[in-house]
Amino acid sequence: METYAFPVSGRVCARILTIAMAAAFGAGLGGAQAQGLQTVGKGEGQVDIVAWPGYIERGETDKSYDWVTEFEKKTGCKVNVKTAGTSDEMVALMNEGGFDLVTASGDASLRLIAGKRVQEVNVNLIPSYSKVDPRLQNAPWHTVEGKHYGVPYQWGYNVLAYNTKVFKKPPTSWSVVFEEQKLPDGKSNKGRVQAFDGPIYIADAALYLKSAKPALGIKDPYQLNEDQYKAALDLLRKQRKLVSRYWHDAMIQVDDFKNEGVVASSSWGFQVNLLQSEKRPIGSIVPKEGATGWADTTMLHVNAKNPNCAYMWMEHSINAKTQGDLAAWFGSVPSVPAACKGNALLGDKGCETNGYNEFDRISFWKTPTAKCADHPEKGCVPYYRWVSDYIAVLGGR
Amino acid sequence: MTSAAAALPLDRSPLQRLSSALYLRPALLTFLLLTPPLLWLGVIYLGSLFTLLAHSFFALDEFSGVMVREFSLATWKEFFGNPANWDVVIRSALMAIAVTLAAALIAFPIAYYMVRYAGLRMKAVLYLGVMLPLWSSYLVRVYAWKLILAKEGIVSWFANTLHLGWLLDLVLDIPEIGGPSLSTSYLGTFIVFTYIWLPFMILPVVAALERVPGSVIEASGDLGAKPGQTFRKVILPLAFPGVVAGSIFTFSLTLGDYIIPSIIGKSVPFLGETVYRLQGTAGNVPMAAAFTVVPIVIMGIYLTLAKRLGAFDAL
Numbered sequence: 001m002e003t004y005a006f007p008v009s010g011r012v013c014a015r016i017l018t019i020a021m022a023a024a025f026g027a028g029l030g031g032a033q034a035q036g037l038q039t040v041g042k043g044e045g046q047v048d049i050v051a052w053p054g055y056i057e058r059g060e061t062d063k064s065y066d067w068v069t070e071f072e073k074k075t076g077c078k079v080n081v082k083t084a085g086t087s088d089e090m091v092a093l094m095n096e097g098g099f100d101l102v103t104a105s106g107d108a109s110l111r112l113i114a115g116k117r118v119q120e121v122n123v124n125l126i127p128s129y130s131k132v133d134p135r136l137q138n139a140p141w142h143t144v145e146g147k148h149y150g151v152p153y154q155w156g157y158n159v160l161a162y163n164t165k166v167f168k169k170p171p172t173s174w175s176v177v178f179e180e181q182k183l184p185d186g187k188s189n190k191g192r193v194q195a196f197d198g199p200i201y202i203a204d205a206a207l208y209l210k211s212a213k214p215a216l217g218i219k220d221p222y223q224l225n226e227d228q229y230k231a232a233l234d235l236l237r238k239q240r241k242l243v244s245r246y247w248h249d250a251m252i253q254v255d256d257f258k259n260e261g262v263v264a265s266s267s268w269g270f271q272v273n274l275l276q277s278e279k280r281p282i283g284s285i286v287p288k289e290g291a292t293g294w295a296d297t298t299m300l301h302v303n304a305k306n307p308n309c310a311y312m313w314m315e316h317s318i319n320a321k322t323q324g325d326l327a328a329w330f331g332s333v334p335s336v337p338a339a340c341k342g343n344a345l346l347g348d349k350g351c352e353t354n355g356y357n358e359f360d361r362i363s364f365w366k367t368p369t370a371k372c373a374d375h376p377e378k379g380c381v382p383y384y385r386w387v388s389d390y391i392a393v394l395g396g397r
Numbered sequence: 398m399t400s401a402a403a404a405l406p407l408d409r410s411p412l413q414r415l416s417s418a419l420y421l422r423p424a425l426l427t428f429l430l431l432t433p434p435l436l437w438l439g440v441i442y443l444g445s446l447f448t449l450l451a452h453s454f455f456a457l458d459e460f461s462g463v464m465v466r467e468f469s470l471a472t473w474k475e476f477f478g479n480p481a482n483w484d485v486v487i488r489s490a491l492m493a494i495a496v497t498l499a500a501a502l503i504a505f506p507i508a509y510y511m512v513r514y515a516g517l518r519m520k521a522v523l524y525l526g527v528m529l530p531l532w533s534s535y536l537v538r539v540y541a542w543k544l545i546l547a548k549e550g551i552v553s554w555f556a557n558t559l560h561l562g563w564l565l566d567l568v569l570d571i572p573e574i575g576g577p578s579l580s581t582s583y584l585g586t587f588i589v590f591t592y593i594w595l596p597f598m599i600l601p602v603v604a605a606l607e608r609v610p611g612s613v614i615e616a617s618g619d620l621g622a623k624p625g626q627t628f629r630k631v632i633l634p635l636a637f638p639g640v641v642a643g644s645i646f647t648f649s650l651t652l653g654d655y656i657i658p659s660i661i662g663k664s665v666p667f668l669g670e671t672v673y674r675l676q677g678t679a680g681n682v683p684m685a686a687a688f689t690v691v692p693i694v695i696m697g698i699y700l701t702l703a704k705r706l707g708a709f710d711a712l
Contacts, residue, residue, distance in 0.1 A: 088680075191576075191577035191581075192577075197659075197664060243664070244576055244577045244578070244581035244663055244664075245580075245581045245662075245663060245664050246664035248659070249660075252543070252660065255543065255544070255547070258549075259544065259547035259548060259549045259550060260547055260548045260549070260577075260578060260580065260581065261548050261549070261577070261578075384457055384680065384681045387674060387675065387681065388479075388481075388675065388681065388684065391481065391485070391666050391671055391674060391675075392479070392481030392484075394664055394665055394666055395481050395484045395485060395488070395665050395666050396484070396665065397480060397481040397484060
């Protein structure tokens with residue numbers, strides 16, 4: 001439902017095809033020996049990637065945003081992209097197999113590692129890895145027991161989008177979407193705020209409670225014991241009375257800001273940029289409580305058939321130019337600080353605008369699991385319960 | 398007799414022998430012809446369906462959230478024990494009933510006009526008009542309705558221009574089915590469902606009405622029945638199986654749809670959405686399977702009733 005098709009160009013130049021075939025024969029058993037690559041050999045002629053829509057652009061939507069064509073020319077690896085609209089779709093596709101790489105978010109990456117669908121990445125074969133933002137190099141959503149399972153791609157976060165006509169001064173707290181109150185224009189927020197239509201939003205409620213109700217002792221919004229979880233659900237039940245529609249489709253939310261009188265909501269930079277480009281009175285902020293966010297990692301399938309091309313892509317994916325162009329296109333933050341300087345599309349202020357300095361205030365998506373560090377004895381509420389309880393909350397229970 | 402048998406050539410080709418062997422054994426021929434489609438239906442279609450349903454007798458491990466492949470009634474216990482699940486079932490069923498009734502009420506006059514009054518050319522235009530929406534993308538039509546019903550959309554603009562904004566507000570103030578705007582209320586979901594599934598009601602009703610012989614209607618008039626009586630006692634009973642046949646479509650399609658309620662309405666989960674989320678997002682296949690059983694049971698009851706009303710004579 002949320003999948004957009006970004007079809008891969010059918011233009012296959014004959015020369016590349018010849019090289020591809022030669023490489024395929026030459027590589028022989030290359031695919032079978034994928035585990036623990038020690039050197040990057042000759043390319044297999046192609047690489048198959050599962051990615052978020054808009055993540056791998058070859059200039060088909062806008063000519064200036066193209067970080068594929070040059071890679072294909074240089075390496076002879078044709079890039080095949082399969083887009084996926086949700087983390088769960090990505091996990092499902094990787095379980096099916098037949099792909100080399102996936103741009104997994106934090107709520108999918110640990111599942112893929114635990115399910116043994118991805119293999120350890122030898123970062124010594126990726127020369128640019130040392131240039132990756134040190135804050136990301138060993139991030140817990142892709143590094144388990146000191147082993148790297150991927151290369152950081154991009155990150156971003158959920159902002160509080162608000163109508164600048166209603167809020168002359170930016171709101172400072174998520175309370176405008178969680179608690180019934182009068183907004184600065186004198187009218188109630190009832191029916192004029194939105195929330196995200198996915199169980200991971202329970203973490204947003206927990207993040208708000210972390211500072212609004214310190215007595216609950218929430219440390220990590222993805223690690224909640226029964227009491228903390230119950231408090232978050234209670235808050236969301238109150239919120240249900242304020243929210244007339246929950247959003248999950250970015251374009252629908254854009255429309256709701258325009259036509260449904262929505263004045264505040266959790267949102268992405270994408271919607272805010274789009275609305276601002278249409279000269280709508282919309283601003284965005286990370287409130288004092290911080291925000292939830294996502295950090296994506298390019299991960300290598302355990303049975304990748306084209307490991308050499310995959311390693312070449314991973315190297316290419318963290319090249320400063322790719323990273324800068326992608327950040328400008330997607331409204332996200334590069335995982336390589338060098339990308340922030342001298343990129344024509346991103347501009348010198350681009351990283352700052354997209355939130356480079358907010359890193360410490362972001363709680364990055366993780367899949368909630370029963371076994372957790374914050375509550376070692378009684379455990380945490382696992383994700384499948386988040387799902388069924390969020391359905392109940394939306395249904396008014 | 399013996400001469401006829403002798404006339405058969407003795408050295409026939411294998412194909413001819415096969416042909417006559419099959420001709421002499423019609424049961425074998427039927428068996429051979431039916432086996433492939435029955436295998437398809439039985440293994441691929443019903444087989445996978447029953448495999449899915451069987452999953453409802455597995456359960457998720459409380460601690461790890463991984464499915465345990467052992468017989469257990471835990472999923473069903475949770476299904477019946479959680480009132481939120483009942484909400485979803487009742488909400489979906491009520492919506493399906495409301496949409497079916499509305500579709501029948503709208504479809505009958507249209508179908509009646511098409512069959513009884515429209516000339517040949519008009520009939521073709523009307524058929525085209527009914528079918529045309531089915532050829533355009535379902536998603537585009539639903540998104541278009543979102544704009545039409547929005548708070549600042551064309552419906553409220555129209556109402557305000559005619560100084561009827563108070564009427565719209567009155568409608569939206571109805572508790573439960575109202576809301577801040579048409580596109581964020583049950584009412585909006587209902588309108589769009591009715592619009593989308595209406596052709597599936599009109600077509601069977603047209604088919605049923607066409608089978609009502611004109612002579613019967615004339616005879617009714619000749620015997621002194623008023624038009625109203627003819628309609629109630631002759632036309633309606635004869636065309637009713639068509640309405641029931643159409644209602645099978647509108648009812649089951651509304652019951653299972655998960656796209657309309659996710660775009661239009663107040664984000665309350667319906668059956669299809671719930672299954673989608675449990676299966677896709679949570680990996681809770683047992684619970685999703687349990688939810689899948691619900692529409693099957695509801696439709697089973699519905700079809701039994703429909704059969705009694707003679708719906709399948711008008712398909």
